[in-house]
Amino acid sequence: MNKYAIEVQNLNLTYSFMNSMNIKSEILKMVQGRREHRKKEVHALRDVSFKIERGEVIGVIGGNGAGKSTLLKVLANIYDPDSGTVKVNDNSVFLMSLGAGFQHELPALDNIYLNGLLLGLTRKEVEDKINEIVEFSGIGECINNPLKSFSTGMKSRLAFSIACNIKPNILLIDEILGVGDEEFKVKSREKIRELILEDRTVVLVSHNLNTINELCHKVLWLQNGEVMSIGESSNVISEYKAFVNKNKENMA
Ligand SMILES: Nc1ncnc2c1ncn2[C@@H]1O[C@H](COP(=O)(O)OP(=O)(O)OP(=O)(O)O)[C@@H](O)[C@H]1O
Numbered sequence: 001m002n003k004y005a006i007e008v009q010n011l012n013l014t015y016s017f018m019n020s021m022n023i024k025s026e027i028l029k030m031v032q033g034r035r036e037h038r039k040k041e042v043h044a045l046r047d048v049s050f051k052i053e054r055g056e057v058i059g060v061i062g063g064n065g066a067g068k069s070t071l072l073k074v075l076a077n078i079y080d081p082d083s084g085t086v087k088v089n090d091n092s093v094f095l096m097s098l099g100a101g102f103q104h105e106l107p108a109l110d111n112i113y114l115n116g117l118l119l120g121l122t123r124k125e126v127e128d129k130i131n132e133i134v135e136f137s138g139i140g141e142c143i144n145n146p147l148k149s150f151s152t153g154m155k156s157r158l159a160f161s162i163a164c165n166i167k168p169n170i171l172l173i174d175e176i177l178g179v180g181d182e183e184f185k186v187k188s189r190e191k192i193r194e195l196i197l198e199d200r201t202v203v204l205v206s207h208n209l210n211t212i213n214e215l216c217h218k219v220l221w222l223q224n225g226e227v228m229s230i231g232e233s234s235n236v237i238s239e240y241k242a243f244v245n246k247n248k249e250n251m252a
Pocket residue numbers: 015016017042043044062063064065066067068069070071
């Protein structure tokens with residue numbers, strides 16, 4: 001069996017989108033026969049390479065817009081990169097992020113089945129886990145309500161409960177640990193620790209450096225889509241903090 005759960009090499013991804021239009025000025029330009037290119041590009045990932053061993057828990061840190069969520073979406077096969085290779089050596093991958101993998105018109109119960117089946121479980125296997133999932137998520141009788149009626153906190157609790165009880169081999173977590181009330185935050189950290197002890201591979205994106213330091217074996221620091229550093233958690237976090245402080249001084 002391959003020692004690595006995830007192998008990423010020279011990954012590049014650029015978002016292309018159109019600038020939002022101001023209807024008045026657009027009509028004026030049309031009347032005047034002027035044409036303008038409104039296409040914008042954001043290079044979200046630049047030549048990103050790293051490897052994650054099976055059973056490793058890796059934190060991904062970096063400022064706003066650094067490319068962290070984009071990276072998880074590429075690992076989850078939601079986005080195709082423009083160039084580079086991504087090898088995820090396991091079929092059982094779950095992206096835990098707000099909105100990912102949910103059908104909002106369907107009841108919560110159907111969403112549990114959907115995600116379980118997508119992760120390769122049989123209907124019976126999902127059925128056996130329903131009580132545990134509902135109990136852990138605390139959504140109680142709302143289980144038959146459509147997901148669109150759920151608050152952000154309830155959705156994240158449900159996503160977390162599904163992932164932790166169905167137990168994919170590779171779990172990608174995008175900032176979801178910070179959502180929910182204090183009691184749920186404590187419960188969810190405990191669950192993550194359990195998964196770590198069971199040797200699941202976890203990629204955890206968070207702005208909470210204490211959580212990252214506490215839970216992760218290794219940290220990957222992204223800045224403007226580039227890998228600035230990767231290595232032992234406390235070292236990389238110190239480098240990142242020094243960088244942030246230096247930037248603050250330069251701004252002052
Ligand atoms: N769907 C999209 N279309 C266009 N640009 C996007 C899209 N998604 C993200 N971006 C841009 O790509 C860059 C990386 O975004 P991404 O969400 O991956 O960063 P992040 O590190 O997760 O940020 P944050 O910590 O703020 O959540 C940003 O400049 C962002 O504005």
